[in-house]
Amino acid sequence: MRRRRGLILVVVLVMIALLSLLAASYSFMVRSYTDEVNSQQASFYARMAAESGIQHAIVVLRAYRNDPTVWYDNPAVFRAVPVTPTPRQAVQSNEAVNNSYDPNAPPVWRFNLVAPNPYEPATVRYGVTDETSRLDLNLAKEEQLRRLFEYAIPQETTSPVDVNVLVDSLLDWREKGAVPRPNGAKDEYYAKLEPGYRVKGARFSTIEELLLVRGFNGWVLYGEDYNQNGLLDPNEDDGANSFPPDNGDGVLYPGVAPYLTIWSYEANLSRDGRPRINLNMKDTQKLQEALEAEIPPHLTSYIMAVRTGGKAFNSVMNLIPAPEPDELPEEEAAQPEDPATTQPQGDPASSQPGEENPASQPSESTDQGRSEKQAAGAPPVFKDLTPEPPPGTYEDLPLILDRLTTDATPAMAGRINVSTAPLPVLASIVELTDEEVQAIFAARQQLDAEQLSTPAFLVTTGLVSPYKFRRILPKITSSSAVFTVDAVGYGDHTGVTQRIKAVLEMRGPVAQVRYYRNLSSLGTAYLPHVVEQRALTGRGGR
Structure with missing residues (x-):
């Protein structure tokens, strides 16, 4: 009888222990579910x-x-x-x-x-x-891409990146055709990969699509900035100790992705959201009324004199006397001047592109209508539209750039915002020297909103010459319609x-x-x- 009583006690204790474990497990499960x-x-x-x-x-x-x-x-x-x-x-x-x-x-x-x-x-x-503070991947020209990559990608590494491969392969990817550039790649190259695929032959849909292009990888695109925050975190500066790979030099390489976009465009509107006045509108009476309402009389008189004389403006810069060319390098100065060169049709200094586009699509900034001398690679020579010099001055330039246009195109794509672009993107404006890029970047911090509202500050503050300003104007802006x-x-x-x-x-x-x-x-x-x-x-x- 005592043995049975002792056995029952053991069974009871075991049951209590099991129930306690079940209760503890259930409590732990409930707690974990609650925490989740x-x-x-x-x-x-x-x-x-x-x-x-x-x-x-x-x-x-x-x-x-x-x-x-x-x-x-x-x-x-x-x-x-x-x-x-x-x-x-x-x-x-x-x-x-x-x-x-x-x-x-x-x-x-x-x-x-x-x-x-x-x-x-x-x-x-x-x-x-x-x-617009980034370089448009779908519209950038070869020299722009090359300069940005050279500026942004560090080459002092054990495995330097071949910029020529990046540029040629990128252009081959977005262009149609079967023949690759000297350092590029077409279908024949991509078909040998595992798995193989074909070149797109069209515009990029995302920045991440660059990872499909020859020469581009995670390091080129995102660098050491694994979490894409633009800050150097401890794991991004510890060498091979942890992911991502980095050289532990105390300097962040963020990749080229932060400097590229596929959404760069701006509306052809003034700062207050109104459509700009088109100097080439057919109704000259309506043009005169619009000008008299807000444009100074000396500019209005000149504009109407040009239009009533049967001429059309190919740039809002036609309102300011044409600048003399800057001193050219020896190899450019040695080229014979083309006596027939006048103000080109579709002046590349136009503040808006001259190519008509559907209203639903932004137009690309194009250097259209260049003279034969320009096409050969020489800098343009600008001339006034009339024998007498235009009455505008560079003090008028902010108003001219804000309120006037020579094109009814509703939107323009691919221009670089010189008021906000980082150094590598400013450097993609190939006409600028490294010294000018650094000077623009530094000077912006001292300017107010009014000065930064148009690209005019580049010339009014002496950061670039009037001639160079007119050359780069088709490529630059101070506004945007798209934001990240x-x-x-x-x-x-x-x-x-x-x-x-x-x-x-x-x-x-x-x-x-x-x-x-x-x-x-x-x-x-x-x-x-x-x-x-x-x-x-x-x-x-x-």
Whole structure:
């Protein structure tokens, strides 16, 4: 009897132990499921906060699209913006959120809009990025691509990149035809890969498509910047210790991707959103009325005299006396001058392209109608349209560039925003010397919104000569209709973050999303609870 009682006690103890294990396992499972739900909920809230950041950018761009001082770097507008009702005990000011998250803080969700800072590479700027500050991958010419790659890609490595292969292969990929360039590749090359594929023979659809092109790989496109934040993180400066591969030199190579785009275009509108006055409109009476309403009389009289004389303007720069050519290099100066060269039809100094395009498609900036001397590679020679010099001065230039045009084309593509472009993109304007590129980049920080509103500041501040300005004007701009937003959503009480990249095309007040990608899988790229600062510096170009 005692043995049975002892056996029952053992069975009972075993049952209690098993039930305790089951209860503990169930409790652990419930806790893990609860944590998972809470994590998913926090990720959802963080993503909605990031989405709110995109909508916030749209609201700002509707009102201030042509004022980069508002959207380029403005912590007061784009940093630590709350999207949920803020309790009294929560931090109210975005400038005061400088500490890491506090688990005991009220659940307030916020967003930051961040972007690489070319002026201070160890920090970020709080704002959006205009796509005209990048080089258009589908419209860039061979010499532009070569100079950008030479400027942006470091060659002091154990395996230098052959820029000639990159340029020729890129052009072969987007152009039709079966014959490759000397350093390029067509179907024959790609068919031998595993798996094989054919060359596209059309425009790029995304920047990532470059990874299909000969010579391009992850290092060329994204460099050491694995999480694409423009900052040098510890794992991006530790040599071979961790991914991604880097040389541990304390300088970030961000790849060429940050300097390229496929969405670069601007509307043919003035700063206030009104259509520019077309100097070549057929109705001269309507033209005169429009000019008299806002253009100074000395310019209006000259414009009407040219038009009533049966001539047409091929550039708004026809309103300013043609500049004398700069001193040419010996090899260019030795070429005989073409006596027949006059102001070319479709002056390459035109502030707008002269090629008509459907309203639904932006036109490409083209150097059309060049003289035979220009086609041979020599610089153009500009001449006035009339025997008497035009009455305009460079003091009139900001107004001329803002309000006047010689083309009714509604949009122009592929021009570079000299008010915001980083160094490698400025360098792709091949007529500029390295010294001029550096001078423009440095001078912009001292200029106000009014000066940066048109490219006129290049010549009015003496950064380039009047002759060179007229040469590069078809390639440059100071406005954009497309913007990239990098939004980070987060909460005061949690370390969960979500990051979304979107490309917005502003068609008047209406925003169209051209590209959308959740970049959260790249890891924690930013520390949104603090003012971003890295001890190591970044690479801004050569």
